[in-house]
Structures are given as C-alpha cells and as structure tokens.
Amino acid sequence: MSKETSPALAASQESRNMALLIWIGSIFFGFIPSLILYLVKKDDAYVQDQSKEALNWSITATIGYVAGVILTFILIGVLVLAALGIIHLVFCVMGAIAASEGKTFRVPFALRLIK
Template sequence: MSEEFQVPQPVPSQEARQWAMFCHFAAFLGLVFPFGSLLGPLIVWQVKKDMDPFVDAQGKEALNFQISVALAAAVCVLLMVVVIGFPLLMLLGLAALVLTIIAGIKANEGKAYRYPFSWRLVK
C-alpha cells in the first residue's frame, strides 16, 4: 500500500488570514447594493492578492463562488416562470450565506477553503 504524504503548508500571517476572510465576507456587500456580491470579493482580491499567496487563493475562491451563485440565481429567476424558481432561489440564498460564513471562518483560521459546487472560472 502506498501512503500519501502531505507537505505541511506554512501558516499564513494574521494579516493574510484576515484579508482572506475579508475576501469571503466582502460578498455581503450584495446585501447593500446590486452586484456587490461580485464586486466586493473582486475589489478586495485585486487590491490584496500580491500580499500573500493565501490571500490570492482565497480571493479567487470567493470570487469564483460568487460568480457561480450569480449564475445559479439567474437560472432560478428564469425558473420563476414555472414557480419552482422561488423556493430554489431561497435555498440558494441560504446555502450561499452559510457557505460564505464557513469560508470566512476557515480563512481566518488559516485553512484554505474550497467551496462545493463552485465553477472555477478565475484561475
């Protein structure tokens, strides 16, 4: 049997962990103004991506997830014609809220978080 060995990753600095958390939590700007859930992570990531590789990776992850959520929300809006879009949109909003909070907490702990069901467009 072969054993897989993982190379321990260096723990990001407190400042890097904090900015990675902000990348995820910037999505809550969508509650304030339209497209804020996309613009918030994009702006934080663009400003701080060169600071630390952890911030860069988590910023991309946050942005990719918010793009995926926006596309799924557009599909839900289209499905509102056949009524199923209403409960799907509420479920999507709840899932996005919970996953964003989990991602922000994990990033603040220095653990890289990968969103499930995320289409990774930004590499």
C-alpha cells in the same frame, strides 16, 4: 472542503483578516469584495487564493440566481432562490471560519472559472 494551509500559503494575521473580510463581504456584496482584493493583493498568496475561491463561488451563485429568476415564471424559481440563498450564506460563513483559522477553503460546488 477545508484543509490545512501548505507552507507556501502560510497566512499572517493580516492576510487572514483580509480573507475573512472577503468571505463576509461576499454575503452582502456578491463578487465585488473578492474581485477588488483579487486585483489589488497580488503579492499575498493566501489572500489571492481565497479571493479566487470567493470570486468563483460568487460567480457560480450569480449564475444560480439568474437561473432562479428565470425559473420563477414556472413557479419553481422561488424554491431555487430560497435554497441558493441559504447555501450562499452557509458557504460564505464556512469560508469565513476557515479564513479566520488560516486554512484554505474550497466550495464544493463552485465552478472554477478563475484559476
């Protein structure tokens, strides 16, 4: 899941703080914080990497939420939505902890749509 940063992704304190804000913002605002910083911070490799990962996870979670809403018509969707909400919170907190330590974080179940 998380690994040490490579020398190419050595993160400054400012980069780690931005990555931390990306993951915390993803809890409350979905893909918006990661998309904004992905488009704005092209010069910072660590922020770019973590914003891509958070964006990929947010897109995956959004697809899961849509599937859960559709499945509520057959009553299993409530369980899907509850499980996905807990998983989303856990992965975003794990990403925030890794970002505060300057490590890269990979969500194990995220679709890698943005490379």
